[in-house]
Amino acid sequence: MNRGSLTFRLAFAFAFVAIATAAISAVVIMVTWQRQFEVYIERGVEERALEAADYFGTQYERAGDWQTAAAMGLLSVGVSPDLRIEVFDAEGTLIAHTVAPGGTTEDEAAYEWSEVTASADILVDDGVVGTAIVTQRTRGGIFTERDTWFRKVSLLGLAVAAGIAVALASLAGVLYSRGIVKPIEAVTRTAESIRAGDRTARTGMTGGDPVADLGATFDQMADAVEAERRFEQQLTADVAHELRTPLQAIQATVEAMQDGVLPTDEERLALIHDETVRLGRLTQSIMELSRLETGSAPFAFGVLDAAGPVGTAVESSRALMESTGHALEASLQTDLTVNADADRLMQAVGNLLSNAARYTPEGGTVRVRLLRDGAEAVIEVADSGMGVAEDDRERVFTRFWRADPARNRASGGLGIGLAVVREIVERHGGRVGVHGSDLGGAAFVIRLPLAGEKR
Numbered sequence: 183m184n185r186g187s188l189t190f191r192l193a194f195a196f197a198f199v200a201i202a203t204a205a206i207s208a209v210v211i212m213v214t215w216q217r218q219f220e221v222y223i224e225r226g227v228e229e230r231a232l233e234a235a236d237y238f239g240t241q242y243e244r245a246g247d248w249q250t251a252a253a254m255g256l257l258s259v260g261v262s263p264d265l266r267i268e269v270f271d272a273e274g275t276l277i278a279h280t281v282a283p284g285g286t287t288e289d290e291a292a293y294e295w296s297e298v299t300a301s302a303d304i305l306v307d308d309g310v311v312g313t314a315i316v317t318q319r320t321r322g323g324i325f326t327e328r329d330t331w332f333r334k335v336s337l338l339g340l341a342v343a344a345g346i347a348v349a350l351a352s353l354a355g356v357l358y359s360r361g362i363v364k365p366i367e368a369v370t371r372t373a374e375s376i377r378a379g380d381r382t383a384r385t386g387m388t389g390g391d392p393v394a395d396l397g398a399t400f401d402q403m404a405d406a407v408e409a410e411r412r413f414e415q416q417l418t419a420d421v422a423h424e425l426r427t428p429l430q431a432i433q434a435t436v437e438a439m440q441d442g443v444l445p446t447d448e449e450r451l452a453l454i455h456d457e458t459v460r461l462g463r464l465t466q467s468i469m470e471l472s473r474l475e476t477g478s479a480p481f482a483f484g485v486l487d488a489a490g491p492v493g494t495a496v497e498s499s500r501a502l503m504e505s506t507g508h509a510l511e512a513s514l515q516t517d518l519t520v521n522a523d524a525d526r527l528m529q530a531v532g533n534l535l536s537n538a539a540r541y542t543p544e545g546g547t548v549r550v551r552l553l554r555d556g557a558e559a560v561i562e563v564a565d566s567g568m569g570v571a572e573d574d575r576e577r578v579f580t581r582f583w584r585a586d587p588a589r590n591r592a593s594g595g596l597g598i599g600l601a602v603v604r605e606i607v608e609r610h611g612g613r614v615g616v617h618g619s620d621l622g623g624a625a626f627v628i629r630l631p632l633a634g635e636k637r
Contacts, residue, residue, distance in 0.1 A: 196355030204344030542567030
């Protein structure tokens, strides 16, 4: 297993966590075990002190005083060699005690001894007649040899359990990492195939886990990149076509005039002029859209009533509508304050009106409405024209997109106007969409946040 591989690193991480858990558990268990055992010893000595006090209280009550009790030999009590019992009267005078445990003087010097002491009052008729003190003395600390043996066995068992846990954790790390590494390797291979030129390569991964979601997201990204690549190819073809047609017309007309086939008259010069103007508008539109998309186009924002620029755009388009035989209706609510660039907002509405006039048959209706919807100002440009297919509504604002690729320049344009509208609206913090109109055609809707309103 390669030490730099993800499998090794995950297996090592799992094993490390198991070791750390075992070590922490051992420390906690030993500290807790030792403290609880000390408490157990202390409580045992306290219980023995209470038992001794009760016993000597009974002897005192029978004898009547400590001297008589001592003379009767009632203070002699058999205890284990690791205990010492001392009896004091009410004044604190030592009455009797057992033989001190711990062995000989040589034993005293050869070993370290530990003592735990507890005392209890000797009561007779609710009166204190003395004190019993019990001392447990153990060689080598409070733990006996059996206690030490038990602790060693416990640690050994914990060590064996830790070893098993480490082995299982390492195995789980290897298995788990393989489940992660294989999908990641599939994503890597797919990325390398795409880089090598295979645009159709996909991971094909599905499922609900994060790694499968990664593969599915990668496939979606690859689909989006491929769609964008096809779009750019179509864009190049469209732009080349739109530029080539007027240039060919100009070139053919000029060559014909040079050869004397066509006269150099006002009609021919007007044709060249019209084609040149169309080229200029096309070039200007492309440059304008590019500046908007890159954010380099200047905007002069200011707080204003949206009815101002919208009304100006309507009046500017009225002559166009009348010339094409369209009925133009306008219903504009005032006092809808927005933070906007008046010229850019007027440009966006003007593009929508121009688009509506282009796709609405002669004698149709174009309607403009400005109203409030919550914390937003809503600008709607609706028409009774051909409408927009539901499948095309997500793409209609895409630059250079046309619903009908065969539509000529005169009727369909190049599809820059709506892309410009989207960029302008988004720079204003708004959004634009399209849906079916009650007039029978399309309804383009711009939503802008009202100044000072929370959305």
